[in-house]
Amino acid sequence: MSAIAELAEERVVEGVYAVARKRRLRTRGGAPYLALELVDASGRIEARVWHDVELLDPRFDEGDAVRVLGRVERFRDRLQVDVRTLEPAPEADPVALAPALRRDADELDGFLEFLAGEIVHPGLRATVARFLDDRELRRLFRTLPATPEGHHGYAGGLLEHTVGVATICRETAQLHPRLRADLLLAAAIVHDVGRTLELLPGPVFAQTAEGKLLGHVHLGLRLVEGRAAALEPEARTELLHAIGAHHDARASRTAEAAVLYHANQLDAVAATRPVPE
DSSP states (O other), X not given: OOOGGGOOTTOEEEEEEEEEEEEEEEOTTSOEEEEXXXXXXXXXXXXXEOSSHHHHGGGOOTTOEEXXXXXXXXXXXXXXXXXXXXXXXXXXXXXXXXXXXXXXXXXXXXXXXXXXXXXXXXHHHXXXXXXXXXXXXXXXXXXXXXXXXXXXXXXXXXXXXXXXXXXXXXXXXXXXXXXXXXXXXXXXXXXXXXXXXXXXXXXXXXXXXXXXXXXXXXXXXXXXXXXXXXXXXXXXXXXXHHHHTTTOGGGOOSXXXXXXXXXXXXXXXXXXXXXXX
């Protein structure tokens, strides 16, 4: 069996993978082919089915587990699998084949609880606790990405990104005591909670119907508003504002909202920008 992370150019590929993306396209000459993205727990790779397209196409759908035999080639400086044969693998669980985080999820969960424990403000502390005490939500943090295509785009990426952003915010508040640390830390911990309503489990991490129409920021605001009813109005408004502006620097009207925006960007860049070997 060939793990995707171990694939190399000119190597024969034989393994079971999940189909994260599937498109039927045509070559310049008009011949049909299938453009796939195959994934397993170790990573993802593009793949192409050039032959027997009419025979193979009906056998599987996006999100299915498939058994693949092919060869790794280099195309435009990227590795790609030339699929020779492909068949369904009903014995495999496609969700288990979704790309997974490399860090220990239990350790990240512990960090998240530590960060939440740093919040002193009773209302903000209680609001965050309502999320961390939700077992289903905690499970989703460990199984969903922070973004379906982009930074932390793997199962557990939502948990890893949340811990990263909250840690940056905590350290920033210690460097700048004028910041309201409790507000900033609470907003960081729940800033992406809307992903739990926006996305479905891997390997596709497709959007839900709500997610397509409303997006994770709006869904997150609804979730927080519903669990912050006991929070005093001013603090609730500040918390919702920081969450609502975490993708739009120009919308930030408070220092805490601006810091959350930049912490979110910094963690995303640090996770994706290439570094020298």
